Amino acid sequence: MKTKVKERVNWPITILLIVGLITVAFPLYMTIVIAFKQPSEMTNSIAGILSLPKSWSIANFAEAMRVTDFWRSLGNSFIITILTVVVSIVIHSLAGYAIGRNKAKSKFYSFVYLYIVSGMFVPFAILMMPLVKQTAMIGLANWVGVIVLYVVFYMPMNVLLYSGYLVNIPMALEEAAYVDGATTWQTYWKIIFPIMKPMHATVAVLTALGTWNDVMTPLVIMSGSGMTTLPLAQMTFQTQFGTNYNLAFASYLLALLPILIFYLVCQKQILNGVVNGAVK
Amino acid sequence: MDKAGMTGRKKTFLLITIPIMILFFCFNTLPLIQGVIYSFTNFKGYGSYDWVGLRNYIDLFQDGRVGGSYLFTFKLAVCATIVVNVISLLLALGLNSKIKFKSALRGAYFIPNILGALVVGYIFNYFFTYILPVWGQMIGSKTLGSSMLSNEKLAWIAVVIVCAWQSIAMNTIIYISGLQTVPEDVYEAGSIDGATGWKQFRHLTFPLIFSFFTINMVLCIKNFLMVFDQIMALTKGGPAQSTESISYLIYQNGMGGGQFGFQSANAVVFFVVIVVISGLQLGASSKKEEQL
Numbered sequence: 001m002k003t004k005v006k007e008r009v010n011w012p013i014t015i016l017l018i019v020g021l022i023t024v025a026f027p028l029y030m031t032i033v034i035a036f037k038q039p040s041e042m043t044n045s046i047a048g049i050l051s052l053p054k055s056w057s058i059a060n061f062a063e064a065m066r067v068t069d070f071w072r073s074l075g076n077s078f079i080i081t082i083l084t085v086v087v088s089i090v091i092h093s094l095a096g097y098a099i100g101r102n103k104a105k106s107k108f109y110s111f112v113y114l115y116i117v118s119g120m121f122v123p124f125a126i127l128m129m130p131l132v133k134q135t136a137m138i139g140l141a142n143w144v145g146v147i148v149l150y151v152v153f154y155m156p157m158n159v160l161l162y163s164g165y166l167v168n169i170p171m172a173l174e175e176a177a178y179v180d181g182a183t184t185w186q187t188y189w190k191i192i193f194p195i196m197k198p199m200h201a202t203v204a205v206l207t208a209l210g211t212w213n214d215v216m217t218p219l220v221i222m223s224g225s226g227m228t229t230l231p232l233a234q235m236t237f238q239t240q241f242g243t244n245y246n247l248a249f250a251s252y253l254l255a256l257l258p259i260l261i262f263y264l265v266c267q268k269q270i271l272n273g274v275v276n277g278a279v280k
Numbered sequence: 281m282d283k284a285g286m287t288g289r290k291k292t293f294l295l296i297t298i299p300i301m302i303l304f305f306c307f308n309t310l311p312l313i314q315g316v317i318y319s320f321t322n323f324k325g326y327g328s329y330d331w332v333g334l335r336n337y338i339d340l341f342q343d344g345r346v347g348g349s350y351l352f353t354f355k356l357a358v359c360a361t362i363v364v365n366v367i368s369l370l371l372a373l374g375l376n377s378k379i380k381f382k383s384a385l386r387g388a389y390f391i392p393n394i395l396g397a398l399v400v401g402y403i404f405n406y407f408f409t410y411i412l413p414v415w416g417q418m419i420g421s422k423t424l425g426s427s428m429l430s431n432e433k434l435a436w437i438a439v440v441i442v443c444a445w446q447s448i449a450m451n452t453i454i455y456i457s458g459l460q461t462v463p464e465d466v467y468e469a470g471s472i473d474g475a476t477g478w479k480q481f482r483h484l485t486f487p488l489i490f491s492f493f494t495i496n497m498v499l500c501i502k503n504f505l506m507v508f509d510q511i512m513a514l515t516k517g518g519p520a521q522s523t524e525s526i527s528y529l530i531y532q533n534g535m536g537g538g539q540f541g542f543q544s545a546n547a548v549v550f551f552v553v554i555v556v557i558s559g560l561q562l563g564a565s566s567k568k569e570e571q572l
Contacts, residue, residue: 014379017389020371023445024391027403030411046414091300098296112297119308121555123506125530126547129325129540130314131307152307155300178285184292213396215509216527220535231398235512238402245406255399263394267387270394274450275457 031256034249035060042245060250064237068251073233074258080143080218080229081211084150088207089200092155096162097192103163113163120156128220135221142225146218150211158203161277165199166192198276205273212259230255312551319545324538336545346546349524356436356525357504360443364500365493368448372455373481386456393449401513404442405429408514432522435515439523442510447503451496458492459485494565498558505554526550 029050034042036053037060043049064070095116102109135145169192177187215231222228228236234255238248263270319336323329340346375386392400409427416424428434462485470476470484486493508527511517517524517532524532526546534543 008378009380010378011380013374013377014381014385017371017374017379017385018381021385021388024388027400027407027445028391030407031403034406046411046418049411049414091303094296095300098293098300102293109293109297112301115301116304119304121502121551121558122308122312123527123547123551123554125506125527126315126544126551127308127311128531129534129544129547130311130318132535134307134311134314148303149307152304155304155308184289209394213398215396215398215512216531220531231396234399234402238513248402249406252399252403256395259394259396260391263391267390268383271387271390271453274390274453 031249031253034246035253036250037246039244039246060246061254064247064251064254067247068233068237068254069228070233070251070254073228073230076143076227077212077230077258080147080150081208084147084154084211085204085208087147087151088154088158089203091151092158092203093162093193093196093200094188095155096159096166097188099159100163100166113159116159117156120160124153124216128216132220136224140221142222143218143227146221149217149221150207150214153217154207154210158207161203162196162199165196169195201269202273202276205270206277209259230258315544316548318541319548321541323541323544325535325540329541332541336542337549339542340545340549345521345524346529348521349526349529352436352523353505353507353525356439356443356507357501360440360447360504361497361500363440363444364447364451365496367444368451368496369455369493371448371452372459373485375452376456376459386453389452390449392446393453395446397446397509398513400446401442401510404438404445405514408438429515430519432519435519435523439507439510439514442514443504443507447500451500454492454496454499455489458489462488490565490568494561497565498561501561502554502558505550505557 033050033052036056036058038053038057041048041054099109099113099116103113104110131149132141135141135149140148173191173195174184174187177191178184182190213231214229215235218229218232219235222232234251237251320331320333321329322332322335371389375382375389379385408429413425413427416426423431423434428438466484466488467480470480475483506527507525508531511523511525511528515523517528527550530543530547530550533539534547537543
C-alpha cells in the first residue's frame, strides 16, 4: 500500500483568511489605541486617530474606573452571571431529564416539552412591560429578579439541548442503578448528571455569554434599584461623558477585557461548547 | 423495573416538572397573557385605565411610525441574514479546508461573538462618525464624506454591518460543524464523476449541510427581528426615526412614552409575526429536506 501523501497546505486560502482577520482586529486595535491616548493626541486625520499613542498612559483607565464605578459593576455582572449559570445548569438539566425521558411515550410530557421550547419565539419586547409591573409588585425589581428571569428565558434553549443530549444516554444505566437500590433522584445525581458534563459545558458557555452581555433585562428590571452591570454602566457613562472619547474608549476596553481574557483562557472549551450546542 | 419502581420514578419526574412549569408559567406565559390584556386598554404604565377594545390594533395599522419601524426591521433582518449567511458560509469553507493555523484562525474569527453588542455598537459608532468619513473624503466621495449614521438613507446599512460583524462568528461555527459531518469519501466519489469547485459545492456540499443552513436562517431572522442593543448604541432610532426597530420602539414609547397599552398591541402583533415567520421557515425547510 502506498503511504499517504501528507496533505498539502492551501496557502492562498490561509493568506486570505489571515488578511481577512483585519476586519476582526481593526475595531479592537482602534479601541486599544484610543483608550491609551490623551485628548491632545487626537487630531482630525486618520494618522492622528490610529497611530500608536506617544506614551502608554493608564490615566484614562483610572479615571474611567472611577466614574463608572468599575469594580462594583464588574462584581454585579459576575454575581448575576455565575448564579444564573449555576441555577440554569441545575434546573434546566433536571427539566431536560424529566422531559427527555418521558416525552416519547407520554402525551403530558410531550406537551410540556413543546410548551417550554416554544417559549423561544416569545420576544422580550412583549414580556418587558408586564414583567416590569410584575417584578415590582412582588419585590423582584432587583438582581435576584434578573436572575430568575434569565433562568426562565434560557429554559427553552437549554431544555432543548439537554433533552436532545439525553437520547444518547442508554436507559440500561439507570436500570442497573435501580437494581442496586438507587431511587430515580439518586440515579440522576450520581449517574446522569455527571454523564451530561459536555452539555453542562455548552449550556454554561451559551448562558454565560448571553447573560454577561445582556443589556435589556437589567435595564428595564433593575433600573430603579441603583445596581448596574458592566454594559449598563457603559450606557449611563455614554450619555454623561460622550465628548471625551479617550475616556470613553478606556471604559469600553474595560468592559470588553474580562470576557476577552476569559475567552483567551478557555477558547478551546468555549468553541467546543458552542459547536456541541449547534449540532444537537 | 417493577411496578413500585415505576410509580416512584413517575412521582419524582412530576416533582421535578411541575415546579419548573409553574416557574415558566409565572415569568413567561403570565406576562404574555398580561401583555395581550394590556393591548386592549389605554394603560399609560401608571394610574387607571379603560378598555378600548380593538382601538389600539386599528390605530397600529394607521400609525406611520409603527409602519416605518416594521419596514426598517424587515429590511435589516433580510439584508443582514443574506450578508451573514453568504459570508459565514464562505468563511466556514475556508476555515474547514487544508489551511495552516486552523484552530488559531477559527478562534480569532469567533471573537466578535463573545463581545457585548452594546459596547461594540459604541465602538462602531465612533468608526462611522469619525473614521469612515475621513476615508470617504480621501477618495472624494460625497456620500461617504459625512457620517453614515446621520444620513437617513445610509444609517441602516451601518446597522447591518455591525449586526453582521457580530453574527458571522456564530454562524460560521455552525456551518463548520455542518461541514464536518460531510464524509470525505463523498467528495472522492464526486470527483470521479467530475464534480469539482462550484459543482461540488452546489450538488454535494450544500445539500448535505442544508439542515445547518436552516438553523442559521431561523436563528438569524429571529435575532435580527428582535434587534435592540445595536440600535441603542449606534443610532437611537435616528436619524428621523429611520432606524427605529420594533423592539426599540416598544421600549422607547412603551416604557418611557406613556404608550403602555398601545405598544403592548404592537408587541402582540410583533409576536405573531415572529411566530408566523419562524413557522413558515421551519415548514418550508423541512419540506426541502425531505426532497434531498
